[in-house]
């Protein structure tokens with residue numbers, strides 16, 4: 470008998486916690502997972518919420534267990550598994566049923582799926598969800614893409630399960646088609662940059678100031694009470710203080726320095742490049758993860774080239790204070806770039822992405838949640854169409870205040886051979902942005918020289934060629 474009001478497919482970390490969150494909010498939820506053992510384990514772990522869970526071992530039973538029109542959330546590994554679930558659902562679902570892909574889909578796959586489902590009578594939604602395990606269970610940030618009418622049909626349940634910032638739901642409809650998944654992708658690109666920059670300042674404290682993991686954790690804890698107050702700083706403090714149960718050593722000191730990546734960071738960079746919008750902090754972070762994975766090559770290079778000699782550590786507290794300011798400046802670069810990429814995509818794909826709303830629904834629930842995002846929400850609410858966050862009065866002030874520290878930190882890192890790709894990219898980004906007369910005049914001259922590409926002049930309109938035709942070399 471159809472008793473459930475909604476269904477969830479996929480009971481790994483995200484799906485299981487989302488299903489419990491839905492049940493916790495008073496909805497009866499049908500669940501299905503390809504491997505039935507996982508469904509049984511899920512039911513056993515549901516505790517007093519088990520009464521609101523309908524476990525299903527076949528897709529047929531799952532669809533039959535939900536009252537039409539059926540909203541079904543797919544929360545499986547992104548890529549082919551999503552297409553496989555949709556193909557199975559298409560055979561069983563009826564007109565007006567709703568399929569919501571809530572995984573980290575590439576928005577281009579989402580756009581394809583919208584096309585494939587067009588005309589079938591089924592409603593499709595591509596939805597980004599952020600918050601990890603804890604967020605999924607108690608309130609994630611939810612980024613919805615699709616028809617506005619589709620959003621209206623599922624708005625009550627999605628707002629109920631979402632995180633709340635001062636009572637405001639962190640769930641919103643952001644635009645048609647792949648808009649939700651695009652915004653989630655850029656959220657993750659920014660997440661990569663945030664994490665990389667935190668790792669860079671950790672490196673200075675560990676390798677230059679010689680600080681132990683727990684002492685660095687204490688610094689992050691203090692920073693978390695100031696302008697850097699954020700989930701990522703908070704968890705960094707916690708993980709730096711954790712001990713390895715096997716050796717008793719700091720857990721972080723036992724973890725291989727090779728970071729994984731599942732694709733969203735890389736897609737952010739690819740899309741930003743395709744649209745010609747610089748996202749240098751995100752690019753640096755993605756490249757840093759790739760370099761981190763080259764453990765063999767790095768070990769070989771260290772043997773061959775050695776490390777630069779350790780420089781003088783200087784005044785420890787002054788360096789730590791500079792690191793805090795530098796991190797703040799780097800954040801401005803990463804967020805300014807991420808929002809600029811979204812603004813370009815909004816035009817390119819005709820989405821009309823609401824920047825103030827995006828900043829608002831990232832203030833709680835998601836991995837990049839922070840005090841900083843509340844300030845971004847404020848800046849965008851004042852001026853929703855600003856071309857670059859760094860040009861708002863609030864953030865240009867932050868940049869002027871942190872400029873010296875960012876330079877000292879990056880200069881110190883370069884002098885002492887400490888890798889700092891994302892923060893260094895931020896200095897260059899701001900220095901390029903703030904210089905009205907750059908150096909691309911020479912590039913234009915070179916292009917014209919070798920390819921007759923032409924150039925514009927500063928003193929008059931039109932297209933011109935230089936005097937390097939014959940005999941210029």
Ligand SMILES: NC(=O)C1=CN([C@@H]2O[C@H](COP(=O)(O)OP(=O)(O)OC[C@H]3O[C@@H](n4cnc5c(N)ncnc54)[C@H](OP(=O)(O)O)[C@@H]3O)[C@@H](O)[C@H]2O)C=CC1
Pocket residue numbers: 478479480481482483484502503504507544545546547549550553571572573574598599600601602731
């Ligand atoms: N983990 C996180 O912090 C976050 C993850 N996400 C995204 O949410 C989605 C789910 O993530 P997560 O919970 O970590 O799980 P995983 O990405 O690890 O995927 C595991 C789930 O996918 C199912 N699955 C894999 N292949 C298939 C297939 N061919 N057919 C059917 N089911 C399949 C698995 O079923 P089985 O048990 O049978 O193997 C299991 O339920 C992903 O898109 C992920 O990128 C989004 C935000 C945060």
Ligand SMILES: O=C(CO)[C@H](O)[C@H](O)COP(=O)(O)O
Pocket residue numbers: 573599600601657660729730731732733734836
């Ligand atoms: O979406 C997420 C957080 O927001 C997921 O945790 C995602 O897996 C993070 O990306 P990666 O695995 O590439 O670090």
